[in-house]
Amino acid sequence: MSSSFADSRFRPGLATLIILLSLVCIAVPFAPSAHAQSVVTTVDVGHYPLGVAYDPHNGEVYVANDYDATVSVISDATDSVVATVRVGYDPTGVAYDSGKGEIFVTDEGNGAVSIISDSTNTVVANVSLKFGADPITYDPNRGEMFVANEVFNTVSVISDTTNTVVANVSVGRNPVAIAYDSGTGEVFVANENDGTLSVISDANNTVVATVNVGYGPLGVAYDPSKGEVFVTNGFDNAVSIFSDTTYALIATVSVGYGPTGVAYDSGRGEIFVANEDYSTVSIISDANDTVIATVNVGTYPYAVAYDSSKGEMFVTDEDANAVTVISDAPGVTTTTTSTTPTISTQPSSTATPTSTSTTSASVSTAPATTTSRTTSYSTSPTISTSTSPSTSTTPTATVTTTTTSTESSGSAPLSGGASEMLIYGLAAVLAVVLIGAVAGLSRRRRKHDDLGESRD
Numbered sequence: 001m002s003s004s005f006a007d008s009r010f011r012p013g014l015a016t017l018i019i020l021l022s023l024v025c026i027a028v029p030f031a032p033s034a035h036a037q038s039v040v041t042t043v044d045v046g047h048y049p050l051g052v053a054y055d056p057h058n059g060e061v062y063v064a065n066d067y068d069a070t071v072s073v074i075s076d077a078t079d080s081v082v083a084t085v086r087v088g089y090d091p092t093g094v095a096y097d098s099g100k101g102e103i104f105v106t107d108e109g110n111g112a113v114s115i116i117s118d119s120t121n122t123v124v125a126n127v128s129l130k131f132g133a134d135p136i137t138y139d140p141n142r143g144e145m146f147v148a149n150e151v152f153n154t155v156s157v158i159s160d161t162t163n164t165v166v167a168n169v170s171v172g173r174n175p176v177a178i179a180y181d182s183g184t185g186e187v188f189v190a191n192e193n194d195g196t197l198s199v200i201s202d203a204n205n206t207v208v209a210t211v212n213v214g215y216g217p218l219g220v221a222y223d224p225s226k227g228e229v230f231v232t233n234g235f236d237n238a239v240s241i242f243s244d245t246t247y248a249l250i251a252t253v254s255v256g257y258g259p260t261g262v263a264y265d266s267g268r269g270e271i272f273v274a275n276e277d278y279s280t281v282s283i284i285s286d287a288n289d290t291v292i293a294t295v296n297v298g299t300y301p302y303a304v305a306y307d308s309s310k311g312e313m314f315v316t317d318e319d320a321n322a323v324t325v326i327s328d329a330p331g332v333t334t335t336t337t338s339t340t341p342t343i344s345t346q347p348s349s350t351a352t353p354t355s356t357s358t359t360s361a362s363v364s365t366a367p368a369t370t371t372s373r374t375t376s377y378s379t380s381p382t383i384s385t386s387t388s389p390s391t392s393t394t395p396t397a398t399v400t401t402t403t404t405s406t407e408s409s410g411s412a413p414l415s416g417g418a419s420e421m422l423i424y425g426l427a428a429v430l431a432v433v434l435i436g437a438v439a440g441l442s443r444r445r446r447k448h449d450d451l452g453e454s455r456d
Contacts, residue, residue: 148175171198232259261303
């Protein structure tokens with residue numbers, strides 16, 4: 001009895017095989033690549049940040065905090081909040097006006113646009129629209145802002161000279177994203193419920209084409225180097241790439257789950273896609289229309305803006321109340337920045353978000369990312385029709401932790417994070433157990449046959 005039990009145990013050779021198999025299973029998803037991007041830092045902002053835009057004039061990034069009715073202003077020199085501006089209710093979309101040095105913020109709940117001067121970071125004007133005004137883009141050719149009204153299925157055109165609506169254009173159902181094409185002087189509007197793109201000519205503010213895209217288009221970006229338009233299809237987990245002259249489909253690229261925001265990196269000819277349900281950012285090369293890297297970020301990445309002076313992408317994380325900063329170049333030391341701004345804008349309004357975060361982020365095709373966060377906030381926004389409210393800010397930034405980044409990426413995203421890594425590990429363990437069981441049974445059978453022959 002004891003002899004048979006001893007014979008059925010794992011032998012040293014089998015134990016070595018188990019270890020080797022485990023190492024192989026774990027190593028496969030993390031094959032390194034020569035091209036990798038890294039998370040530089042995370043910056044705490046207001047509650048539920050959505051839209052984001054870069055101001056190259058001041059080297060600042062403007063973030064719309066939906067639940068706080070504020071806009072956080074981040075300096076790209078220090079990656080810290082330098083001002084907080086009170087705007088209208090439910091701010092969502094943000095766009096920079098290079099002609100006037102102003103930032104246009106759509107107040108979806110108000111059905112209005114707040115206009116912020118980037119020299120004083122105060123609201124200098126308001127434009128009334130309809131309820132549901134959300135995505136916005138700037139047309140430097142005409143000095144106009146195009147604002148999509150999701151509820152009314154229209155796009156309002158605002159002159160930045162008079163700050164008045166000069167046209168309303170009917171588009172598809174539920175327009176949720178918009179981008180300006182400088183090569184053709186056209187505006188591309190993603191209609192979520194139609195699965196289409198409406199193409200508006202800025203010469204006469206009329207729809208000149210309607211293009212079928214994937215299921216649930218949520219984001220649009222223009223690639224001037226290739227004359228292409230990139231559309232994220234939120235329910236297809238893919239990006240559709242179109243020619244901006246023929247409107248023909250060029251390629252479809254699979255990315256992570258729930259792709260939303262998208263932005264073009266002019267420095268490297270790459271497109272960054274926020275995968276909201278995957279906690280990652282997919283990076284597509286416009287040279288071959290393939291995913292060349294996947295970066296793990298916070299929890300729910302939403303919108304993306306490119307900082308051309310620093311070669312960085314700013315990604316809003318609506319759940320973590322933060323902005324993740326990604327370098328488009330490899331080999332960057334990563335840190336985590338915790339910012340607690342004090343807002344003093346109007347006597348009748350209080351918003352005091354206090355956030356403490358500890359983040360461990362890594363860049364790879366399937367790393368495990370652990371985020372521990374405690375956030376408390378008290379918000380009582382008051383809507384003001386004043387065209388020139390004053391804003392006083394006293395932000396303080398404290399670097400609380402140092403986060404190390406491990407970089408590796410494959411030619412395509414292989415997994416979405418720790419859950420898939422766990423699946424690989426469990427599969428490896430199951431395979432090892434099965435191999436051991438088969439080997440043990442085989443040895444026991446041979447032992448039984450040997451004993452039978454000896455009895456004979």
